[in-house]
Amino acid sequence: MIRVGIVGYGNLGKGVESAVINSDDMELVGVFSRRNPGDVVVQSDVKVYSIDDAFIMKDQIDVMVMCGGSANDLVEQTPMFAKHFNVIDSFDTHARIPEHFANVDAASQVEKTVSIISVGWDPGLFSVQRLYGQAVLPNGKDYTFWGKGVSQGHSDAIRRIEGVLDARQYTIPVEAALASVRNNEDPALSTRQKHTRECFVVIEEGADAKKIEETIVQMPNYFADYDTTVHFISMEELQTNHAGIPHGGVVFRSGKTGMNLETHQLIEYKLELDSNPEFTASVLVAYARAAYRLHQNGDFGCKTVFDIAPGLLHEADGATLRKQLL
């Protein structure tokens, strides 16, 4: 049994808890939280510890799954834990990945641990698909579409507007753009042509709806470059109809083969996720298995999904995989 610990217990931590419990070859040793352990209500009978107690338990844990946020938590926690544990994280601040990789790699040299960063679906499985697509069809174009799904970052941006009580923002791929790629038209698509944004917003009584709507649709980086729709709804409606955290998207590789690059080939990879954090957690847990196995084989240092052979992710051994899945 692979002994797994969880650092941080938000939606992602909960997803890891259920994914580990539903894996046959894993055992959940503990949840480590910055909160008072007595205040953390878990879904299973797993024990909750203070995050400070993690290091004295290092001999009881094979892999630590880091479930904090990229901006404030992982950037410090992953290197700190990588010194003593095999770790997995879902660091998703694209621009800072090289720097995070270097920090975690240095930390992983201390006790020769394995760390795998930026695991999830984007970065993660989508990145892997982009890589396979480019490797197999070097002459071609990539397209990544996100949604339909809830963007936490955009929802948060709306919540920060004065007069807003709560909000949910959906990113939606433009059907005509998807159709054009599927139709082998190799379109050049602007930001506006790829995605629309739909916002469901609850405001304070007496707040200026018109002004809030303008603030949203004109917000630079977040909304100004998109066709954005704003719906004002009640708190009850938000809680009833927008409680889930669905997401997904599509990665295409549209390429050409043949002596004169005249033959069209299209690869499409699509995710439809009813729960973004539960799916991300499931990916983290599969890569925790790989980290454990690599460490067992004496490997160490920082890795990404690009460095992990698919066979390391699956519970079955090589001979079984060749027989049943090849």
Place this chain on the structure above:
Amino acid sequence: MIRVGIVGYGNLGKGVESAVINSDDMELVGVFSRRNPGDVVVQSDVKVYSIDDAFIMKDQIDVMVMCGGSANDLVEQTPMFAKHFNVIDSFDTHARIPEHFANVDAASQVEKTVSIISVGWDPGLFSVQRLYGQAVLPNGKDYTFWGKGVSQGHSDAIRRIEGVLDARQYTIPVEAALASVRNNEDPALSTRQKHTRECFVVIEEGADAKKIEETIVQMPNYFADYDTTVHFISMEELQTNHAGIPHGGVVFRSGKTGMNLETHQLIEYKLELDSNPEFTASVLVAYARAAYRLHQNGDFGCKTVFDIAPGLLHEADGATLRKQLL
């Protein structure tokens, strides 16, 4: 530059020729054929040699791409060449993969070469997708659909019927079955419910069309378990409208996550290939790059797509991939 050789020059060999020539980090050293080299008309200025001359050229070739058929060629040729070369093949007789793997692995020990077998899209990229799907969503169901595309085996089976001059058979996924999977219905699908078969057949003047049609639709293993449509057409129409070798298909993983496995998650991987052999060849060439790199690192023995980290397939180095694709 990675120096590549091609053994066998049919449609697949031609595809490898164009894929190598269109790769920036590869050089095509030669085509090796059982035919008289003077009789082999290649698409590029690559030199053609007798297959017997391959072994004296082993220091000039980094990877040999085996382009024969599974049934008669690869089963003998891949182990023979693996003794002296890094090799890639597309062995696709599913039931015999474990045996072929063992033979090639033994041969690869002789001079510590790297061999990667059963590379292509099924077996190959579809297998990889099935593996990722099961690893990430261990609680779920797999679905593989093939087509729309030309099945060479089924076309050949029709050609063997007396009175048939030529034939092209298309395998077509049933739209209702695809829709049911996409609709999260987790259907149990019979052979007949998954695919239909459409045949375009050219017959001799005076041949008994009705009898030929009955022979086709009742043919065990090939057609009896499917809804099969037969069209009799002229040789001109066959050559005009059915000259291509398109194929493709879809791999789904439909899974559940959460403490009580109540949250639905769907992964869909779809290929739409205007040329099956050119795409298969492109996959072979990407894995030739991986074989070369593994050999450079001192690795050896037989591998499959499950053993190859994605990053080994792409021309760019790790730091570039992390920066641009993660």
